[in-house]
Amino acid sequence: MINLGYIAALPLGYLFVWLPVQEMLFGPAQKSSDLPVTIFNSSFIALDEHVSCPPHTYNTFILSHEPLVIYIENFLSPQESKHLIDISEDKFAPSTVSTGSDTSIRKDVRLSEVALVDRDDTVQCIEQRARAFQGWRPDLQIERLRTQRYGVGGHYSNHYDWSGASRNADRVSTFMVYVDAECEGGGTKFPRLRMPSVSKGRWCEFLECKDDDASTERIGDQDDLGIVFKPIKGNAIFWENLRPDGRGYEETFHAGLPVLSGTKVGLNIWSWGPARRR
Numbered sequence: 001m002i003n004l005g006y007i008a009a010l011p012l013g014y015l016f017v018w019l020p021v022q023e024m025l026f027g028p029a030q031k032s033s034d035l036p037v038t039i040f041n042s043s044f045i046a047l048d049e050h051v052s053c054p055p056h057t058y059n060t061f062i063l064s065h066e067p068l069v070i071y072i073e074n075f076l077s078p079q080e081s082k083h084l085i086d087i088s089e090d091k092f093a094p095s096t097v098s099t100g101s102d103t104s105i106r107k108d109v110r111l112s113e114v115a116l117v118d119r120d121d122t123v124q125c126i127e128q129r130a131r132a133f134q135g136w137r138p139d140l141q142i143e144r145l146r147t148q149r150y151g152v153g154g155h156y157s158n159h160y161d162w163s164g165a166s167r168n169a170d171r172v173s174t175f176m177v178y179v180d181a182e183c184e185g186g187g188t189k190f191p192r193l194r195m196p197s198v199s200k201g202r203w204c205e206f207l208e209c210k211d212d213d214a215s216t217e218r219i220g221d222q223d224d225l226g227i228v229f230k231p232i233k234g235n236a237i238f239w240e241n242l243r244p245d246g247r248g249y250e251e252t253f254h255a256g257l258p259v260l261s262g263t264k265v266g267l268n269i270w271s272w273g274p275a276r277r278r
């Protein structure tokens with residue numbers, strides 16, 4: 001299992017600035033040793049623009065409380081998915097990974113393309129949905145949305161979405177949204193999450209089950225470690241990356257499994273907020 005400490009690379013737009021702006025975004029700084037701090041300009045975070053959005057409904061299913069993992073059915077409408085694919089098409093560029101200061105293309109770790117999408121009304125409504133889902137927490141900032149396209153062989157090795165690099169801010173939560181899933185393979189694997197009880201309910205629609213016929217008695221509860229979400233267009237996995245004390249949850253280790261045929265497009269929605277507390 002690979003854990004090279006990579007996180008999805010940050011775009012160039014983030015700034016190193018001093019105390020006053022940090023206070024504006026994250027409240028009063030605690031110690032002078034926390035400086036300088038990393039915070040973000042508007043090319044990195046999505047400022048709330050108060051667009052008016054059409055009504056949208058989705059279904060939610062809690063998979064785990066600790067860490068909090070929630071499966072969301074119909075997070076995107078078919079029209080929103082199509083729109084995201086259309087506006088990404090001419091923006092896709094090879095994905096990179098970051099290790100602290102170093103950002104590089106590492107196809108053995110991550111083989112895909114990403115597109116930073118423009119913040120049109122549809123995109124802003126998706127941002128608003130992500131904010132509302134998290135209770136409009138005033139201490140969270142949504143990172144600019146990016147789609148990620150995988151062709152055959154495309155994958156993303158085991159990693160965390162949090163970096164742990166800063167005491168001031170980190171990716172506190174992730175929405176991993178399936179925008180297009182015309183593929184075989186390409187599931188999202190969490191090797192450290194436990195399989196929920198699958199003898200009742202709909203989990204085997206969303207997760208790979210040992211025997212993918214949920215009606216048979218034989219399935220029962222699968223208590224083994226490791227789950228794989230099937231890529232299903234429009235649906236999303238939401239999870240919290242950080243514990244209440246700001247440390248990362250090791251259970252959120254995850255991978256995008258290789259796409260065996262066809263194309264998969266994901267959408268990353270990351271929320272930044274206060275990280276390790278002291």
Ligand SMILES: O=C(O)CCC(=O)C(=O)O
Pocket residue numbers: 008148156161176186187188189254255256257266268
């Ligand atoms: O594509 C996937 O299933 C996972 C993607 C992911 O983990 C990421 O982009 O950080």
Ligand SMILES: [Fe+2]
Pocket residue numbers: 159160161254
């Ligand atoms: Fe990830």
